[in-house]
Amino acid sequence: MRDYIIRRVLGMIPLILIVMIVSFGIFSLVPNPFAALIENPRIKRSDIQRLVKAWGFDLPWYLRFFKWFSGVIRGDWGPSLLYPGSTARDVIARRLPVTMRVMGLELLVSLVIALPIGIISAVKQYSMTDYVVTIFSFLGMSMPSFWLGLMMMMLFSVVLKRPSGVPLLPAGGIITPGLEQAPFWVKLGDRAQYLVMPVFVLSFLSIGYYARYMRSSMLEVVRQDYIRTARAKGVPERSVINKHALRNAMIPIVTLIALSVPGIVGGAAITETIFNIPGMGSLIIQAEIKADYPTAMIGLMLSSVLVIVFNLVADIVYAWVDPRIKYS
């Protein structure tokens, strides 16, 4: 098992390099952002040429890659083009915690709700509960996030108000200005109210997806012979489900969860925009449009590395849940 993990980790290095080169290459298709400056008569040609040279846009993409990469191995990811004066790393560092907070909560809330309702829905297949769960699952999966977000905002930030006249929930942002000196729990409570709507919207969209997965995995398991064996030896129905069925039904869910975790750093561009959250999703899209390759590459590499790492995590957890799987 240890050897297997070491082998897999070593195998990640070339994979990450390839991802890096390919995404950088694709990125070079974004036009040189300085070319348009030529049309501006107030900017000197020599200044433009200096900028183009400094950013490496005078070089073919692979040479630009090497220039950038030689910095990366020294820990220097380059300056941000989008936010002049900041390094790309600082730009990401400002955004990442915000996104991880929203997306982490979203994943947690979705799983905590979706897995139990998926199980109940399978155990009581074709019951009223099952139909309600199914309807809400599909409703969530087909819901446009911007519409739901706007409707929630209308309700909780415009229609519903506290006795003091302040909206029940803030319409957007992540923190109320002027609370820097407030005690810790006040700040925590303040942040929490900004999170309610975005986390609800994102969870509502994904609960159905996880619940349907859990349901079908559970349905597959409860009709297996060993479930009948468990019943035949007098196991109470509750432990037939919780002990005998669930552990088997979780095997495919492990992959699903492991592959969802990298989403925590990716952000959700549309929801972030609606609720005015300075997160990764909107940042990376802007960086890509504006050819801010140092910033965009950090975002891409974060996601890729997490996808690769959590694939390995999924494989390790597999072996732990399913004794039939052995790595050597």
Next chain:
Amino acid sequence: MDNREVLVDIKNLRTFFYTEDGVVPAVDGIDLTIHRGEVVGLVGESGCGKSVTALSIIRLIPNPPGKIIGGEIFFHGEDLLKKNEEDMRVIRGDKISMIFQEPMTSLNPVYTIGDQISEAITLHQKIDAAEAKKRTIEMIRLVGIPEPERRFSQYPHEMSGGMRQRVMIAMALSSNPDLLISDEATTALDVTIQAQILDLMRGLQKKLGMAILIITHNLAVVAEMAETIAIAYAGKIVENASAKEIFKSPRHPYTYGLLQSIPKFTEKKTNEPLPAIEGMVPSPYHMPKGCRFNPRCPFATEKCREEEPEILELTPGHLVRCFHPIES
């Protein structure tokens, strides 16, 4: 004629399946008596209702689509069909145990066999974990599995089909049941393993004294094991007598046909094809009018096509459902 105490008395059991295509009368008026310590064979073709009878006894008919719609199943004088689910659960695996056809899929793949056997023990007996482990190892040894201590912590996938069926038997007998139901338990095994498992069951029956209901389509299996044989056809018992009687002087044309179709190696080689019962098992959606066997019966008369025969005791202990029983 049998002075032993009646253990199971099934009276006019009717279990129907309500499918989209119509109602399937899988079991339609089965009567069967099992005495304490008796080995009874229930024989019939696929779809004759023999497995459904077994599942009806322990009340594990999947509902929907199946439902026991009538009859009585007395066990120790109490009607199992009147018991609530919790009372039934306590009986399952304790007083009545069952083993199934597919040893490869009847054990839970994610728990060790030790776990699965000791679960059956602790469910029905108030003993601590250490004691349960001791009992489990004893049971594993009892069913003839070598190295019981090592096998205790093995998973089902580490064992062959024959070994897994032994594990199933150990599990079923761990609480010293009064009745063991074996539903085609040897059908999926190859012939030598089949003989070993039958030997084991016969040995354990002598040692522990439980009654066994052997459900099979294989006459050779019951010939070896059963004292009493019931022949089922299309959801009804057509003949019920001691094994000796059945093989020596079958009275029902269906039983006669079954026995004729067994190759006999004592006879001289001939080039004659083996006799077979003409026709097919009737579709459960369209049971023939009158005697259910009449379309395939060489002796059928007008009466057989119109009226349904009752099961009658022709000679003491020999019950036959036929208007024109074959003379002995």
